[in-house]
Amino acid sequence: MNLRDLPLGSLIVRDGIARPATVRDALVEAQETDRRLGEVMLERGWIRERDLARLLAEQEKLDFIDLAKVDLDESAVDCIPEPVARRAKAIGYAFANSVLLVAIADPTDDRSLDELREAARRRVRFKVALKSEIESALREAYGEPLAAPA
Numbered sequence: 001m002n003l004r005d006l007p008l009g010s011l012i013v014r015d016g017i018a019r020p021a022t023v024r025d026a027l028v029e030a031q032e033t034d035r036r037l038g039e040v041m042l043e044r045g046w047i048r049e050r051d052l053a054r055l056l057a058e059q060e061k062l063d064f065i066d067l068a069k070v071d072l073d074e075s076a077v078d079c080i081p082e083p084v085a086r087r088a089k090a091i092g093y094a095f096a097n098s099v100l101l102v103a104i105a106d107p108t109d110d111r112s113l114d115e116l117r118e119a120a121r122r123r124v125r126f127k128v129a130l131k132s133e134i135e136s137a138l139r140e141a142y143g144e145p146l147a148a149p150a
Contacts, residue, residue, distance in 0.1 A: 008037050011055045018046050049130050053105070057128035060107040067093065067103050067129040067137055076100055077141045084119040086145060088112035091137045096125065103129035103137070 009023040018026075018041065026040045033040070038056070041047040057064040076092035077085075079100050085091050089105040090112065102116055104126050117124050138145075 008055060008059060011059060012041070012047060012051075015051070015055070017051050022046055049132060053128050053130050056107055060128070062107050063127045065103055065127040065129050067091075067133040070094065072137060072141060074141075079120050079122065080116060081119055082142050084115055086138060086142070088116050089131060089134050089138075090116055090126075091134055091141060092120065093137065099123045099125050102126050103134055105129065105131035105134050 009027060012018050012023055013020050023037070023041075026037055026044065026046060029035075030037045030040045038047070038052045042049060042052060054064050070093055072091070073094045076094050079092045080090070080102070088109070090102050092100050092102050094101045100120050100122050102120070102124050104113070104116070105128070106112065107126060107128050113126065116126075
C-alpha cells in the first residue's frame with residue numbers, strides 16, 4: 001500500500017501519538033468545521049507540530065528538515081518572490097547542485113507546490129519543515145509582513 005493512500009489518522013495511531021478514539025473525535029470535528037485533521041489535532045493539543053510535519057513528510061514521500069538549524073542561502077531565498085513564499089508558507093533555503101531546496105509547511109497543497117515551481121523557474125526539491133520554523137525564516141528573510149489596511 002502507498003503511504004499517500006494511508007490516512008493521516010492511521011499514521012497517527014500507528015506511531016502511538018494518539019488513540020483511535022481521539023483520532024475519531026478529531027475527524028468528526030474536522031468534518032463538522034470543514035478543517036483538516038492535523039489542524040484540529042494541533043489546536044486541541046493532541047499532536048505536536050513536529051510529529052504532524054514528520055508524518056506529512058512521510059505520507060508524501062518527502063524528507064523532513066529541521067529548518068531552525070539551517071542558515072538560509074540568500075540566493076536560494078531570492079529564487080521565490082516574497083508574496084509567493086508567504087502565501088505558500090515556504091522558503092527557498094539552499095541548493096543541491098542546481099536544484100533549489102524549498103522548505104514547505106503543507107506538502108499536500110498541490111496548488112502552492114505548482115505556484116512555487118513556476119515562480120522558481122528551475123528544478124525544485126521540496127522538504128517538509130515546521131510551519132513555525134518557516135514563518136520564522138520568512139521573517140528573517142523579509143522582515144515582518146505588512147499589515148493589511150483596516
